[in-house]
Amino acid sequence: MDVRDERAEALRTLLIDLVTVVRPEAAAMTVTDECTLTGDIALDSVQLAEFFDRIRAEIGDVDFTFWMSGATQADGDTLGSLIQYLVTVAPDEQSVAESVREGVR
Numbered sequence: 551m552d553v554r555d556e557r558a559e560a561l562r563t564l565l566i567d568l569v570t571v572v573r574p575e576a577a578a579m580t581v582t583d584e585c586t587l588t589g590d591i592a593l594d595s596v597q598l599a600e601f602f603d604r605i606r607a608e609i610g611d612v613d614f615t616f617w618m619s620g621a622t623q624a625d626g627d628t629l630g631s632l633i634q635y636l637v638t639v640a641p642d643e644q645s646v647a648e649s650v651r652e653g654v655r
Contacts, residue, residue, distance in 0.1 A: 554637060561633045561640070564608060569593070569629075572601045583630025587621075591629075610641035 562583070569591060570577045576591050587593045593601060602614050617635040621627035 557640075558633050558637050561636050562629070565605070565629060565633065565636075568601060568604045568608070571604065572597045581629060583628060583633065585629050586625050587627045587629065587632070589625065589627075605636075609636070612636065612639055612641075 566581050569581065569587070573591060573593055579585075579591070581591065585591055587598060587601070602612075606612055616639075617632060621631060
């Protein structure tokens, strides 16, 4: 597994933990990369904003504008697309790994 794959896996774990904090009902779901945040997981706009705020709190300042512009197209707001975006723009992999090790606050 290369560093990029390890980082994606760490982000996946973190994002699933965060989505269940924001929307506890998601804990009963099987959350996969194909799940849409606003459809399958059913985050409303307030929950989506909280989710993004929690991501920033865990891994650093991230601008979601570019991701959101693509995600607003039909079913484009998948967990997998967000993971791939964060792999490329998140501040550094150490902060992601530390957040996963420490657990979600």
